[in-house]
Amino acid sequence: MATAKHAVEFIVNGEPADTLVEARRTLADVLREDLDLTGTKLGCEHGVCGACTVIVDGRATRSCLMFAVQADGCEITTVEGLDVEGKLDFVQRAFTENHGLQCGFCTPGVLMSVHSFLKDNPNPTEEEIRIELSGNICRCTGYQNIVKSIAAAAASR
Amino acid sequence: MDKVTSAVRLPKDRSIRKGKWIGARVERVEDPRFLTGAAKFVADLELPRMLHAVFVRSPHAHARIISIDKSILPGLGETTFVFTGEDMRDVPPLIDVVTLETLLKTPQHSLALGKVRFAGEAVAVVTHTDRYVAEDLAELLGGGIEYEILEPVANVAAAGKAEAELLHPDIGTNEVYRETETHGDVEGAFEAADQTFSLHFHHNRYEAAPMETRGVLANYERPDSQLTVWSSTQMPHFLGSIIAGKLSLSNQRVRVIAPEVGGGFGQKMCTSPEEIVIPWVALQLGRPVRWIEDRREHLLSATHAKEQFVNLEVAVKTDGKILGIKGEFIGDGGGYSFNTESALIEPALAAKAFPGPYRLETYQETVAASLTNKSPAAAYRGVGWTACNAAREIVIDEVARGLGIDPADMRRINMLNADELPYKSITGQIYDSGSYKESLDKALEAIEYPMFRAEQKRLREKGRYLGVGISSYVEQTAWGSDSSAQAGTPLPSHDNSTVTMDPGGKVTIGTSVSGHGQGHETSLAQVAADGLGIDIADVRVLHGDTLTSPYGLGTYASRSAVIGGATVARASADVREQVLRVAGRMFEVSPEDLLIEDGIISVAGAPSLSKTMAEVAFAAYWDGSLRDDEPGESHQPLLSSTRFYDPPATYSNGCVVVLTEVDTDTGVVRLDRIVVVEDCGTVINPMIVDGQVHGAIMQGIGGALLEHLIYDEDGQPLTTTYMDYLVPTAMGMPNMEVHHLETPSPFSIGGIKGMGEGGQVAAPAAVANAVADALAPFGARITHFPLSPDNILRMIGKIE
Numbered sequence: 001m002a003t004a005k006h007a008v009e010f011i012v013n014g015e016p017a018d019t020l021v022e023a024r025r026t027l028a029d030v031l032r033e034d035l036d037l038t039g040t041k042l043g044c045e046h047g048v049c050g051a052c053t054v055i056v057d058g059r060a061t062r063s064c065l066m067f068a069v070q071a072d073g074c075e076i077t078t079v080e081g082l083d084v085e086g087k088l089d090f091v092q093r094a095f096t097e098n099h100g101l102q103c104g105f106c107t108p109g110v111l112m113s114v115h116s117f118l119k120d121n122p123n124p125t126e127e128e129i130r131i132e133l134s135g136n137i138c139r140c141t142g143y144q145n146i147v148k149s150i151a152a153a154a155a156s157r
Numbered sequence: 158m159d160k161v162t163s164a165v166r167l168p169k170d171r172s173i174r175k176g177k178w179i180g181a182r183v184e185r186v187e188d189p190r191f192l193t194g195a196a197k198f199v200a201d202l203e204l205p206r207m208l209h210a211v212f213v214r215s216p217h218a219h220a221r222i223i224s225i226d227k228s229i230l231p232g233l234g235e236t237t238f239v240f241t242g243e244d245m246r247d248v249p250p251l252i253d254v255v256t257l258e259t260l261l262k263t264p265q266h267s268l269a270l271g272k273v274r275f276a277g278e279a280v281a282v283v284t285h286t287d288r289y290v291a292e293d294l295a296e297l298l299g300g301g302i303e304y305e306i307l308e309p310v311a312n313v314a315a316a317g318k319a320e321a322e323l324l325h326p327d328i329g330t331n332e333v334y335r336e337t338e339t340h341g342d343v344e345g346a347f348e349a350a351d352q353t354f355s356l357h358f359h360h361n362r363y364e365a366a367p368m369e370t371r372g373v374l375a376n377y378e379r380p381d382s383q384l385t386v387w388s389s390t391q392m393p394h395f396l397g398s399i400i401a402g403k404l405s406l407s408n409q410r411v412r413v414i415a416p417e418v419g420g421g422f423g424q425k426m427c428t429s430p431e432e433i434v435i436p437w438v439a440l441q442l443g444r445p446v447r448w449i450e451d452r453r454e455h456l457l458s459a460t461h462a463k464e465q466f467v468n469l470e471v472a473v474k475t476d477g478k479i480l481g482i483k484g485e486f487i488g489d490g491g492g493y494s495f496n497t498e499s500a501l502i503e504p505a506l507a508a509k510a511f512p513g514p515y516r517l518e519t520y521q522e523t524v525a526a527s528l529t530n531k532s533p534a535a536a537y538r539g540v541g542w543t544a545c546n547a548a549r550e551i552v553i554d555e556v557a558r559g560l561g562i563d564p565a566d567m568r569r570i571n572m573l574n575a576d577e578l579p580y581k582s583i584t585g586q587i588y589d590s591g592s593y594k595e596s597l598d599k600a601l602e603a604i605e606y607p608m609f610r611a612e613q614k615r616l617r618e619k620g621r622y623l624g625v626g627i628s629s630y631v632e633q634t635a636w637g638s639d640s641s642a643q644a645g646t647p648l649p650s651h652d653n654s655t656v657t658m659d660p661g662g663k664v665t666i667g668t669s670v671s672g673h674g675q676g677h678e679t680s681l682a683q684v685a686a687d688g689l690g691i692d693i694a695d696v697r698v699l700h701g702d703t704l705t706s707p708y709g710l711g712t713y714a715s716r717s718a719v720i721g722g723a724t725v726a727r728a729s730a731d732v733r734e735q736v737l738r739v740a741g742r743m744f745e746v747s748p749e750d751l752l753i754e755d756g757i758i759s760v761a762g763a764p765s766l767s768k769t770m771a772e773v774a775f776a777a778y779w780d781g782s783l784r785d786d787e788p789g790e791s792h793q794p795l796l797s798s799t800r801f802y803d804p805p806a807t808y809s810n811g812c813v814v815v816l817t818e819v820d821t822d823t824g825v826v827r828l829d830r831i832v833v834v835e836d837c838g839t840v841i842n843p844m845i846v847d848g849q850v851h852g853a854i855m856q857g858i859g860g861a862l863l864e865h866l867i868y869d870e871d872g873q874p875l876t877t878t879y880m881d882y883l884v885p886t887a888m889g890m891p892n893m894e895v896h897h898l899e900t901p902s903p904f905s906i907g908g909i910k911g912m913g914e915g916g917q918v919a920a921p922a923a924v925a926n927a928v929a930d931a932l933a934p935f936g937a938r939i940t941h942f943p944l945s946p947d948n949i950l951r952m953i954g955k956i957e
Contacts, residue, residue, distance in 0.1 A: 032201070039193070041198070043370075044452035044878075046452065080194045092193070097184060102674035103367070103418065103419045103673055104191030105368040105369045105417075131888055136886075139368050142851030143886075144892055145847075
């Protein structure tokens with residue numbers, strides 16, 4: 001059942017990476033399994049829950065809905081690219097100060113979404129935060145402390 | 158001691174040492190690894206030579222399996238391995254452990270054997286080194302399975318029909334339980350009543366839907382006969398015992414590890430059949446095998462919850478006093494009365510908890526559970542208490558409206574006063590302490606109740622429909638032998654924590670409670686830090702691995718603060734005593750003359766005579782002159798203690814009040830304010846408590862407004878993706894306003910009560926009552942959830 005493989009290369013978290021993939025292999029699976037970057041999570045694999053969100057060429061992207069071959073030549077940032085040698089970045093700091101995570105499974109996707117929209121809208125209102133966050137499902141927090149964390153992150157800048 | 162308290166088995170000393178840590182809003186120590194993507198869940202774990210497993214699942218709700226043609230798979234026995242129920246026929250089936258004489262049991266084979274009883278039931282498992290290929294192979298094999306379709310039993314009504322197909326012919330019926338218990342003179346109460354009211358309520362079927370689906374990685378190392386299983390589970394030790402039992406291994410050779418678990422909410426406490434299949438496959442192949450559930454598979458085949466029919470009759474006096482209630486609670490159990498807690502997890506718990514915070518002196522409860530061709534029902538945060546609370550609070554509001562009494566007053570007339578507790582309810586639940594009226598008052602004060610009523614009246618005249626919904630609740634917590642017995646499904650248990658101080662004065666705790674988002678590594682460190690007089694940075698909490706944690710039942714039913722807290726407090730107290738004994742010898746004073754503060758041990762009144770914890774610990778381990786072998790007072794060099802706890806039942810309480818506006822053109826319900834008053838006794842970490850309240854409320858709102866698992870008349874599931882099964886998102890929700898009362902338990906160690914389910918227990922009723930209140934001018938009645946737009950429009954007669 002062997003199928004053709006394609007060479008793909010990306011810059012992931014600032015470092016070059018390359019691998020051979022079947023055309024049908026998702027970006028999420030390649031990041032997690034080929035590149036051992038398991039921080040990106042799979043919550044639904046049909047593009048609704050947002051747990052797989054990564055940044056591809058500056059845009060928040062559902063990595064479960066993207067084939068790795070589509071990301072060939074792209075710059076990708078995953079949750080592993082946020083901290084600097086273990087020092088939490090301003091968004092991560094705000095999340096731990098405001099109890100913005102419980103089980104932590106939705107957290108990587110949320111952090112990437114947050115980075116993406118704070119870039120476009122550095123001073124969001126609470127309503128804007130809630131709308132932007134609606135593409136990330138969380139089952140633990142009821143969203144309240146996530147919203148609080150995002151507002152705190154924005155304010156800390 | 159009053160009659161009620163004397164009936165509870167209590168240790169004499171129930172105090173714990175409280176210092177700067179307990180009650181403090183401490184940032185979670187576990188956060189960094191989750192925030193940086195370093196935390197490993199089952200799907201993140203990989204072993205050399207690992208095979209990926211994919212389940213083939215029945216497309217039919219009810220069918221006999223005629224044949225499974227493995228031969229159509231390429232590479233069979235070489236690169237592809239397949240196992241069916243026939244291959245596993247000697248593995249004992251899963252079964253519930255509830256000890257009720259008339260409860261019929263429905264053993265469940267981990268891979269369906271002979272027949273399937275719900276669409277999505279696993280009939281075979283396929284393995285391959287490539288997950289994508291494994292899925293292709295599973296699809297291929299699906300085409301090679303022949304079924305004989307049986308008449309589906311689509312719902313409870315169908316299950317009871319004389320001509321209904323039997324799901325388990327051996328037991329001769331689809332109703333696995335039906336018993337009625339009468340407490341007090343119920344008939345007399347109904348004769349003496351001025352009026353009676355009735356409610357027929359259908360609580361919807363929904364499920365936990367944790368962000369992390371289920372998953373199992375198992376590895377069998379033949380040379381050591383060692384089986385290691387990583388599973389997204391809430392009960393690692395219990396699972397280990399079950400696996401050992403089913404696979405005829407000794408517990409000693411089965412290690413279970415719950416790695417990070419991405420939410421459980423009760424759904425990951427009972428044994429999933431897949432948790433038996435995957436280890437069994439690993440045993441056959443002698444190499445690692447990993448199954449990760451995808452979301453569609455989860456919505457299809459993970460356990461469901463909450464679906465009950467609750468039929469109530471209420472006998473009241475014109476002044477609002479409830480004289481008696483008759484309640485029938487019928488659970489839709491799905492294809493199997495599920496293992497561990499059975500299908501009674503819904504109706505039995507509902508029936509026993511029904512009195513809630515009210516003085517109910519006569520009560521007739523009928524508990525029943527039926528099998529249907531749906532995914533089985535099992536535990537989900539709030540269990541049967543959600544449907545019970547919903548029906549009860551809804552009917553109280555209906556009675557209030559019918560009698561022309563304010564719903565808050567209706568509650569006050571029937572509520573227990575704080576000074577009546579400890580109180581034994583008519584169903585035998587012993588409420589230790591509570592603040593029922595106080596939490597109701599506080600919630601109504603927060604929303605400025607009289608002003609709201611005035612505003613509601615004003616806006617009604619303008620054709621706008623605002624409503625207020627009240628939901629008072631009592632929440633049973635700290636599930637141990639006592640709680641489970643009082644709840645209606647006895648399950649004896651105990652738990653342990655081991656506290657050890659190393660030669661450097663740092664502490665490591667192994668605990669049997671098993672966190673999956675609750676922040677135990679922080680809250681239990683807070684308890685130990687106060688117990689030992691050290692900083693939480695010097696305490697490390699290990700959980701989830703049967704190798705490094707002592708035996709216990711894990712985390713579910715809001716038990717870990719009480720049990721984890723108590724065992725850690727007790728073991729810490731022991732280690733504190735050991736440390737002081739050593740220090741006493743070093744200072745040549747009595748240990749009673751020593752103080753510990755911030756990791757410094759000093760002589761009371763002589764602060765210059767001090768040593769650090771590290772110095773004392775080092776001396777304990779290495780200074781031979783400080784040891785002695787005298788029995789009784791002997792000092793052991795290893796500073797450690799293991800303590801157990803099997804708590805008495807404790808009951809938290811609170812009140813949820815929701816303000817809503819209903820759009821009578823679109824049927825859309827908008828929540829304007831959500832106010833929660835929560836009383837869970839002594840609080841360890843208020844930040845964590847608030848987080849739990851938020852999450853539970855949101856899940857309750859999800860159940861009331863959005864979440865619904867729908868099956869058609871052929872037992873085909875219609876909600877198998879997140880496009881159809883709707884869960885709450887951040888948008889359109891107001892902030893939840895959480896207020897606290899703190900009424901310690903007089904029974905538990907430290908006065909700690911459990912919490913975490915109250916929001917899911919109470920929020921649906923609050924939403925329902927707010928909607929019913931808003932739509933009172935239409936005479937609308939809530940008969941079922943969710944309160945979707947079409948349900949609302951039907952309620953007010955706008956659509957058929």
